[in-house]
Amino acid sequence: MDQRLAHIALVVRDYDAAIDFYVNTLGFELVADEYQSEQDKRWVLVKPRGAGNASILLARASDDHQAKYIGDQAGGRVFLFLKTDDFWRDYHAYSAKGVTFVRAPKTEDYGTVAVFQDLYGTLWDLVQFS
Numbered sequence: 001m002d003q004r005l006a007h008i009a010l011v012v013r014d015y016d017a018a019i020d021f022y023v024n025t026l027g028f029e030l031v032a033d034e035y036q037s038e039q040d041k042r043w044v045l046v047k048p049r050g051a052g053n054a055s056i057l058l059a060r061a062s063d064d065h066q067a068k069y070i071g072d073q074a075g076g077r078v079f080l081f082l083k084t085d086d087f088w089r090d091y092h093a094y095s096a097k098g099v100t101f102v103r104a105p106k107t108e109d110y111g112t113v114a115v116f117q118d119l120y121g122t123l124w125d126l127v128q129f130s
Contacts, residue, residue, distance in 0.1 A: 005054045006053070006055070007045065007054070007055050008054065008055075008056050008057065008080070009056075009059045010056050010057065010058055010080075011059050011060075011061050011066055011067075011070050012059065012060055012070060013060070013067070013070050013120060014060065015033075015042050015058060015060055017119060018044070018058045018119065019033070019044060019046065019058065021119040022056070022118075023046060025094070025098070025099060025119075026048075026082075026099070027093075028046040028047055028049065028056075029046065029047050029048075029049055030044075030045075030046055031045035031046060031047055031055050032044065032045040033045075041059075041060065041062070042060070043057070044057065044058040044059075045057055045058075046058060048082060050085075052083075070120050071118075072122075073122065074122075076123075077123065078115060078123040078124065078125050079122050079123055080123075080124045080125075081124070081125045081127055082124055082125065082126050083127055083129065084126060084128050086128065087105070087112040087113075087114075087126065087127070090126060091105060091126060094116060094126070099116050099117075100117050101114050101115065101116045102115050102116065102123065110129055110130055111127055111128050111129040111130045112127070112128045113125050113126065113127040114126050
């Protein structure tokens with residue numbers, strides 16, 4: 001059996017602001033940005049540069065119920081984990097671009113990690129595994 005994650009939906013307030021953050025601030029690749037007229041929405045996929053295939057579907061909230069989860073899809077926990085091959089390169093690059101780190105870098109048994117938030121407050125681990 002060959003299974004793997006393809007996309008993870010992340011509820012956002014605005015497509016273009018989210019694209020700007022993920023592509024221009026974090027350096028992700030814009031994989032798709034296609035208008036779907038039958039549902040009056042866009043199919044927007046971004047992914048970190050590198051060998052991984054999983055991508056994030058930036059899904060604009062379509063009602064008040066969905067909007068209340070923007071930035072808090074994991075109930076205050078870290079939601080996504082960005083594996084890097086050079087923690088300090090990415091940490092300094094993100095810091096220089098204004099990314100907010102809510103937990104300072106630290107070395108654990110499993111690697112070096114820090115927690116940052118996206119433009120809506122969604123928590124991410126930036127991690128380089130040992």
